[in-house]
Structures are given as structure tokens and as C-alpha cells.
Amino acid sequence: NAGVMQNPRHLVRRRGQEARLRCSPMKGHSHVYWYRQLPEEGLKFMVYLQKENIIDESGMPKERFSAEFPKEGPSILRIQQVVRGDSAAYFCASSPVYRGFEQYFGPGTRLTVT
Amino acid sequence: KQEVTQIPAALSVPEGENLVLNCSFTDSAIYNLQWFRQDPGKGLTSLLLIQSSQREQTSGRLNASLDKSSGRSTLYIAASQPGDSATYLCAVTLLTGANSKLTFGKGITLSVRP
Numbered sequence: 264n265a266g267v268m269q270n271p272r273h274l275v276r277r278r279g280q281e282a283r284l285r286c287s288p289m290k291g292h293s294h295v296y297w298y299r300q301l302p303e304e305g306l307k308f309m310v311y312l313q314k315e316n317i318i319d320e321s322g323m324p325k326e327r328f329s330a331e332f333p334k335e336g337p338s339i340l341r342i343q344q345v346v347r348g349d350s351a352a353y354f355c356a357s358s359p360v361y362r363g364f365e366q367y368f369g370p371g372t373r374l375t376v377t
Numbered sequence: 378k379q380e381v382t383q384i385p386a387a388l389s390v391p392e393g394e395n396l397v398l399n400c401s402f403t404d405s406a407i408y409n410l411q412w413f414r415q416d417p418g419k420g421l422t423s424l425l426l427i428q429s430s431q432r433e434q435t436s437g438r439l440n441a442s443l444d445k446s447s448g449r450s451t452l453y454i455a456a457s458q459p460g461d462s463a464t465y466l467c468a469v470t471l472l473t474g475a476n477s478k479l480t481f482g483k484g485i486t487l488s489v490r491p
Contacts, residue, residue, distance in 0.1 A: 296478060305483040305484065308478040311478055
């Protein structure tokens with residue numbers, strides 16, 4: 264059973280470009296979470312999704328950021344018009360149900376904005 | 378608002394020493410608490426999950442305890458080894474609401490000297 268998969272592992276974008284981060288949850292997991300780890304800061308929750316539903320996006324910046332988890336395919340975190348402050352490690356986690364079970368994390372995508 | 382604190386931020390010990398890593402949280406209405414390990418530039422590995430009804434969990438040389446009423450958890454590492462060098466993060470899931478997002482501490486960076 265493969266773990267949570269994220270790609271790309273490293274992504275370099277110039278200011279103003281779009282960044283697309285992908286996350287495939289573990290087999291049998293229908294709940295996906297995105298977290299961001301800024302340099303010298305802890306991991307912060309961004310968004311929680313189930314298939315075709317955004318359950319909680321309270322941690323998402325109001326502009327430029329969006330997330331989806333379609334019926335088929337991976338979850339996507341999209342950042343439009345990236346700025347240097349978006350440089351961070353973005354982690355995806357999945358769990359089989361929304362509460363009470365461990366969240367399993369992917370290896371992360373390290374985004375660098377030049 | 379739930380806040381998770383881990384002090385100290387860094388710790389250096391000689392190989393073989395038993396050690397305790399501390400974690401405190403402000404809202405005792407938690408559903409569970411997880412301890413993670415993060416190696417430099419890598420993702421998170423779940424070490425132990427303690428449900429709110431439990432007092433402790435053990436895995437190999439690791440033992441995690443939970444005291445909900447005082448808002449504290451400890452991770453005990455027995456007979457530390459250089460391979461234990463990493464950042465250790467604790468995270469809690471709140472009981473209230475439908476969300477099961479994790480709130481993380483900033484972590485304790487452990488260095489075990491040979």
C-alpha cells in the first residue's frame with residue numbers, strides 16, 4: 264500500500280506564475296488535508312477536503328490560493344500569481360475518516376519563488 | 378484558539394541518554410494528540426497517536442503520555458541513538474466542530490551526539 268504521494272517534490276516558479284501541487288492520498292483514504300511550513304515556522308493548516316467537497320478552508324489565504332479534490336484524480340493545491348512569500352514546504356496528509364484516525368503525511372512539495 | 382507549545386526549541390544529548398520531550402496545549406478539549414518526527418528536508422513520520430481517552434502509547438523505545446486536564450504530553454525516548462536526531466513535532470486535533478485539522482507545535486530539534 265503506497266503512502267501519500269506528492270508531486271512535484273521541488274517546484275521553482277518566477278513571481279507571477281502559477282504553481283500546481285498534487286497530492287494522491289493513501290488507498291482507501293477519502294480525506295485530504297493541506298498544510299504549509301514556512302521557514303522558521305511551524306506547520307499551519309490550510310484546507311480540509313473530501314471528494315468533491317471543501318470542508319474547511321479557514322487556513323487558506325483569501326486570494327490566489329485554491330484547492331480541489333475531484334471525484335477522480337489527485338487533490339490539487341493551486342497558487343496563482345505566486346510571490347516570494349509563498350516559498351515554503353507544502354504538505355498533504357490523508358486519513359480514512361475525518362476524526363480519530365492518524366493523518367499520514369506525504370513527503371511535501373518545496374516551492375521556491377524566484 | 379488552540380495553541381501548542383514545545384520547549385525547548387532545541388536539545389543536545391549524548392548517546393545512550395533517556396530523554397523527555399514536552400508538549401503543552403491550551404485547550405484541553407482535544408480528540409487526539411500525535412507525535413511526529415521530521416528529518417531535515419523531509420516529510421513527517423507519525424510516531425504515536427494518543428486518543429483523548431488514553432493515557433499513554435508505546436512503540437519500541439518511544440513512550441508518549443497524555444494528561445488532558447493539565448494540557449500536557451510527553452514523549453519519552455529511551456537509550457537515545459544518533460539516528461534519533463531529528464525534529465519532533467506534537468500536534469492536536471480539537472474535539473469540537475467537524476474539522477479534524479491538526480494544530481502543531483513548532484517542534485523540538487534533537488541532536489544525539491555519538
